[in-house]
Amino acid sequence: MTKKKDNIRNFSIIAHIDHGKSTLADRLIERSENISQRDIKEQMLDDMELEQERGITIKLKSIKIHYKANDGKVYDLNLIDTPGHVDFNYEVSRSLKACEGAILVVDASQGVEAQTLANTYLALEQDLEILPVLNKIDLPSARVDEVKLEIEHQIGLDTDKAPLVSAKTGLNIEDVLEDIVENIPAPEDHDDKPLKALIFDSYYDSYVGVICYIRVFEGVVRPGDEIKMMNTGKVFEVNQVGYTSRGRIATKELRSGDVGFIEASIKQVKDARVGDTITTVENPTDKPLTGYKEVLPMVYSGIYPAEGESFDKLRDSLEKLQVNDAALVFEQENSQALGVGLRAGFLGLLHMDIITQRLEREYDLDIIATAPSVIYKLKLKGQDNEKELQNPNDFPDPTEIQYIKEPVTISEIITPKDYIGQVMDLAQSRRGELINMTYIDESRVSIKYKIPLSEVIYNFFDSLKSRTKGYASLDYEVTDYQVSDLVKLDILINEQNVDALSLIVHRDNAYSRGRGIVEKLKDEIPRQQFAVPIQAAIGGKIIARETVRALRKDVIAKCYGGDISRKKKLLEKQKEGKKKMRQLGNVEVPQDAFLAVLKLDDE
Numbered sequence: 001m002t003k004k005k006d007n008i009r010n011f012s013i014i015a016h017i018d019h020g021k022s023t024l025a026d027r028l029i030e031r032s033e034n035i036s037q038r039d040i041k042e043q044m045l046d047d048m049e050l051e052q053e054r055g056i057t058i059k060l061k062s063i064k065i066h067y068k069a070n071d072g073k074v075y076d077l078n079l080i081d082t083p084g085h086v087d088f089n090y091e092v093s094r095s096l097k098a099c100e101g102a103i104l105v106v107d108a109s110q111g112v113e114a115q116t117l118a119n120t121y122l123a124l125e126q127d128l129e130i131l132p133v134l135n136k137i138d139l140p141s142a143r144v145d146e147v148k149l150e151i152e153h154q155i156g157l158d159t160d161k162a163p164l165v166s167a168k169t170g171l172n173i174e175d176v177l178e179d180i181v182e183n184i185p186a187p188e189d190h191d192d193k194p195l196k197a198l199i200f201d202s203y204y205d206s207y208v209g210v211i212c213y214i215r216v217f218e219g220v221v222r223p224g225d226e227i228k229m230m231n232t233g234k235v236f237e238v239n240q241v242g243y244t245s246r247g248r249i250a251t252k253e254l255r256s257g258d259v260g261f262i263e264a265s266i267k268q269v270k271d272a273r274v275g276d277t278i279t280t281v282e283n284p285t286d287k288p289l290t291g292y293k294e295v296l297p298m299v300y301s302g303i304y305p306a307e308g309e310s311f312d313k314l315r316d317s318l319e320k321l322q323v324n325d326a327a328l329v330f331e332q333e334n335s336q337a338l339g340v341g342l343r344a345g346f347l348g349l350l351h352m353d354i355i356t357q358r359l360e361r362e363y364d365l366d367i368i369a370t371a372p373s374v375i376y377k378l379k380l381k382g383q384d385n386e387k388e389l390q391n392p393n394d395f396p397d398p399t400e401i402q403y404i405k406e407p408v409t410i411s412e413i414i415t416p417k418d419y420i421g422q423v424m425d426l427a428q429s430r431r432g433e434l435i436n437m438t439y440i441d442e443s444r445v446s447i448k449y450k451i452p453l454s455e456v457i458y459n460f461f462d463s464l465k466s467r468t469k470g471y472a473s474l475d476y477e478v479t480d481y482q483v484s485d486l487v488k489l490d491i492l493i494n495e496q497n498v499d500a501l502s503l504i505v506h507r508d509n510a511y512s513r514g515r516g517i518v519e520k521l522k523d524e525i526p527r528q529q530f531a532v533p534i535q536a537a538i539g540g541k542i543i544a545r546e547t548v549r550a551l552r553k554d555v556i557a558k559c560y561g562g563d564i565s566r567k568k569k570l571l572e573k574q575k576e577g578k579k580k581m582r583q584l585g586n587v588e589v590p591q592d593a594f595l596a597v598l599k600l601d602d603e
């Protein structure tokens with residue numbers, strides 16, 4: 001039998017969003033012997049500013065907790081943080097692979113939700129021991145017994161001994177730590193084998209280069225070792241190894257079973273990709289760990305500097321973000337309407353939102369993002385190969401198309417049964433095909449649909465939330481490509497095609513999308529000296545039209561001598577409108593108009 005590293009436990013915390021994962025992590029870390037209560041920042045594992053504001057976990061990290069258990073022994077508990085959003089599922093799976101077990105946090109007032117299940121499945125795929133914990137038992141709305149039953153019925157986990165905690169007040173936190181020590185398997189001892197370590201996160205630091213967070217499965221790694229990334233083939237010399245606790249703490253080596261970091265003067269995270277296997281050049285292991293995947297962007301959008309901003313600054317800023325984000329890709333593109341910009345690929349809309357917000361906040365840039373598009377597969381007549389298509393402006397002449405395929409998802413929606421009707425309405429309006437519907441308990445159902453990805457990314461989640469008063473949850477995965485009747489929808493302002501507003505849509509939705517957009521633009525575009533027609537068209541055929549009527553003389557002249565505050569208001573309004581205008585031909589269009597197209601809702 002293989003020897004075990006009996007003083008080590010490697011675990012993650014998994015949960016549905018907002019069920020208290022980060023709060024519980026903080027409480028566990030507080031119990032660590034070498035960190036005093038005072039040093040704990042709120043939400044210690046989520047230390048990026050944006051993460052804190054949005055209350056979500058984006059970057060993975062690990063932290064070592066020294067815990068003296070009831071058996072009198074001191075354990076190294078390595079807590080590995082996982083992001084909580086579907087966009088980052090691959091990273092979640094790599095983090096879980098680094099562990100032997102997972103704490104499944106379930107909010108005792110909310111019960112099992114879509115992501116509770118989805119994350120549990122991810123953990124089961126990695127063969128982890130899963131320990132359920134009921135959180136928020138301090139809430140009057142907590143329904144411990146019911147939620148225990150839900151966990152037993154839906155997930156099949158025994159909840160008899162599940163700790164009942166309040167991460168907020170710290171109640172029963174000790175039970176969780178004891179549960180970890182007793183029930184999560186210790187890692188195996190393979191110190192004598194060649195090095196085999198998994199990168200489960202990598203992060204760029206401007207002083208030391210990329211810091212790789214790793215789990216060593218076999219062998220030992222020390223400073224001075226020449227290491228090789230088995231999937232990318234890159235070779236580096238290790239400068240330092242160690243673990244994270246209050247900060248990064250250097251050690252002389254990391255051995256099998258350990259979780260820690262490696263620094264090796266690596267310049268960009270692309271060279272130390274999440275999921276890659278590290279071995280040594282001198283004594284390499286024969287096979288890399290399984291499950292490595294190069295993360296590929298799912299949605300693309302044009303990112304343009306706003307009026308008065310420099311393109312070079314935009315490109316430099318995105319390059320800086322890319323150093324730390326292997327999933328972010330971009331290339332230059334030109335728009336007639338918006339000039340030189342970049343076409344960037346993202347894992348999903350949240351990822352896109354995070355990047356655009358970071359550009360605005362950390363790099364102080366004003367940008368315009370065009371409507372996100374998924375990646376289509378296109379085959380032209382007389383050609384043998386499919387091509388990828390993600391920019392509406394590359395849409396070919398329809399007569400040349402043999403077929404276009406679009407990515408489709410399996411989407412699981414969990415909702416209270418009172419909202420089944422609304423959910424089905426929504427899914428059907430988004431070209432959803434029902435796969436099945438199962439009752440989770442008397443009050444809630446899980447509904448599975450096959451829905452095109454483009455429909456899921458287009459406000460689906462927000463519409464779902466508003467139709468179900470926030471109760472429904474969503475999880476989706478792209479499973480397939482299917483042939484679809486897609487067209488390019490053009491938007492014309494003052495008879496000129498605005499390429500940055502073009503979209504690829506399903507023919508059945510083209511009319512309503514076109515109508516929605518022209519109506520929205522009519523509200524967004526201020527009156528000019530002349531009437532401005534706004535049209536939506538498919539292949540030159542106009543399908544919707546609105547007109548922004550011409551301005552009547554000076555707006556202020558009318559309230560001459562009148563109420564001064566009203567006059568001020570008007571002026572302010574004009575000024576605000578002026579602030580972010582974009583000249584399209586001879587029409588001034590506010591930048592917000594581009595956003596309006598993105599935010600368009602069908603409610």
Ligand SMILES: Nc1nc2c(ncn2[C@@H]2O[C@H](COP(=O)(O)OP(=O)(O)OP(=O)(O)O)[C@@H](O)[C@H]2O)c(=O)[nH]1
Nearest residue numbers: 017018019020021022023055056084136166167168
């Ligand atoms: N009443 C009560 N509130 C809690 C408890 N644990 C967490 N919360 C609150 O629930 C909210 C979500 O907690 P987080 O720890 O941020 O949840 P999370 O699961 O980490 O969320 P993500 O990182 O966004 O996935 C916060 O407002 C917490 O203060 C608890 O035991 N009782």
